[in-house]
Amino acid sequence: MSEKLKFPDNFLWGAATSAHQVEGGNRNDWSEWEKANAERLAKEAGSKWEKWQQDKFPEMFNSENYVSGRACDHYNRYENDLDIAKELGHNAHRFSVEWSRIEPEEGKFDEREVEHYRKVIQAIKNRGMEPFVTLWHWTIPLWLEKKGGCESRKFPEYFSKYSEYVAKKLGKEVKFWITLNEPTSVIASSYLTGVWPPQKKNILKAWRLYKIFARSHIRAYEIIHKNCPDAQVGFANILHSFEPYRRKWFLDELMVRIGKYLTNRRMLNLTEGYNDFLTVQYYFHNRFRFPKKVRTEHLPVTDMNWEIFPHGIYRIINKLKEHNLPIYITENGLADADDSKRQSFIFHHLWEMQRAIQDGADVRGYFYWSLLDNFEWDKGFWPRFGLVEVDYKTLERKIRPSALKYAKICRSNELEV
Numbered sequence: 001m002s003e004k005l006k007f008p009d010n011f012l013w014g015a016a017t018s019a020h021q022v023e024g025g026n027r028n029d030w031s032e033w034e035k036a037n038a039e040r041l042a043k044e045a046g047s048k049w050e051k052w053q054q055d056k057f058p059e060m061f062n063s064e065n066y067v068s069g070r071a072c073d074h075y076n077r078y079e080n081d082l083d084i085a086k087e088l089g090h091n092a093h094r095f096s097v098e099w100s101r102i103e104p105e106e107g108k109f110d111e112r113e114v115e116h117y118r119k120v121i122q123a124i125k126n127r128g129m130e131p132f133v134t135l136w137h138w139t140i141p142l143w144l145e146k147k148g149g150c151e152s153r154k155f156p157e158y159f160s161k162y163s164e165y166v167a168k169k170l171g172k173e174v175k176f177w178i179t180l181n182e183p184t185s186v187i188a189s190s191y192l193t194g195v196w197p198p199q200k201k202n203i204l205k206a207w208r209l210y211k212i213f214a215r216s217h218i219r220a221y222e223i224i225h226k227n228c229p230d231a232q233v234g235f236a237n238i239l240h241s242f243e244p245y246r247r248k249w250f251l252d253e254l255m256v257r258i259g260k261y262l263t264n265r266r267m268l269n270l271t272e273g274y275n276d277f278l279t280v281q282y283y284f285h286n287r288f289r290f291p292k293k294v295r296t297e298h299l300p301v302t303d304m305n306w307e308i309f310p311h312g313i314y315r316i317i318n319k320l321k322e323h324n325l326p327i328y329i330t331e332n333g334l335a336d337a338d339d340s341k342r343q344s345f346i347f348h349h350l351w352e353m354q355r356a357i358q359d360g361a362d363v364r365g366y367f368y369w370s371l372l373d374n375f376e377w378d379k380g381f382w383p384r385f386g387l388v389e390v391d392y393k394t395l396e397r398k399i400r401p402s403a404l405k406y407a408k409i410c411r412s413n414e415l416e417v
Helices: 029-048 051-056 074-087 111-126 142-146 155-173 183-191 203-227 250-270 311-323 342-358 401-412
Strands: 004-006 012-016 092-096 130-136 176-181 232-236 241-244 278-282 285-289 292-294 327-332 363-369 388-390 397-399 414-416
Touching: 012 130, 012 327, 012 401, 029 142, 074 111, 074 397, 092 111, 092 363, 111 130, 111 155, 130 155, 155 203, 176 183, 176 203, 183 203, 183 250, 203 232, 203 250, 232 278, 232 327, 241 250, 241 311, 250 285, 250 311, 278 311, 311 327, 311 342, 342 363, 342 401, 342 414, 401 414
Parallel strands: 012 092, 012 363, 092 130, 130 176, 176 232, 241 285, 278 327, 327 363
Antiparallel strands: 004 414, 285 292, 388 397
């Protein structure tokens, strides 16, 4: 006999998107970097990805895979895409505002683009969904890139002016604001491994960026509250699950402690007192055998070859309880082109999340990543994260079977086990 696990009343269920990954037609630091690096990325695919991935996704060898172009054309098709979200039982939707559209030149704001996002917000609300607005999801206007981008000491000032403009224009329509998306992902991928723009491998710059991002968030937090006193403001934090390969082995344990601090703890510490809620963006399980990460052989993997470890989300949520703040899972998903693992992935992560709730965690919402297949940054279009499949030639949308299973959970607000 099955058991039904009930989620809290007014729990928010939805999916997330980001402007650059779905809108199409953007012109920013990423769009220019894509064009300059597409051929290189296609050539490197043979050495970067496993043979089974190369065989399954031969498009990774085509340079056009790495140029976002029109993406999903969500900028023009958002009404239809939100109809799909409503059809799937979602009562919340997370999306991002594209800074380069709002402020294409320093200090010059585009009223037409603000009006576009006002229409998006209204379309979300008209469908009975709560909008979660992200102000920055990694892309930089070209004028700001020339001034040093994120690493500029004036980045917090530039970001606060942009945040104030958007808050004043859209604040009456929005309760939930996310200032920055995964700042530690940018620190790691742009300034430590150097695979994302501006591709500057520099440990000192990476270390300084923590404080630059923290100041940016704090200033935006204060500005949003000044203009929207009832707003709820946080930042989207990617949190990894860490464990040592050898228990009680000092060097393995040391690697775990360093990983937890740099990835999970430092931004939270720097922004303490300036978050109305905490977020979890969970994708990665990291197991360390000094001096490097090692595979956990028995775990299944996604199309990106990332380990699937649902228990990690329980550990992360349980740790966040100590902050005594509401928690939202603002991203959790997998690349799964044939939709063979997504239903199980969602179920088991929600089951672990439900365990954390039963243990006292104040979790109030879950957003699957992503509503649509989209442009996955330096990987391009081949990874398929969407509840909804997108044919990039025709732009036809097709709801995946796993999305219908997730819809049942969203509508019932319970998990049947």
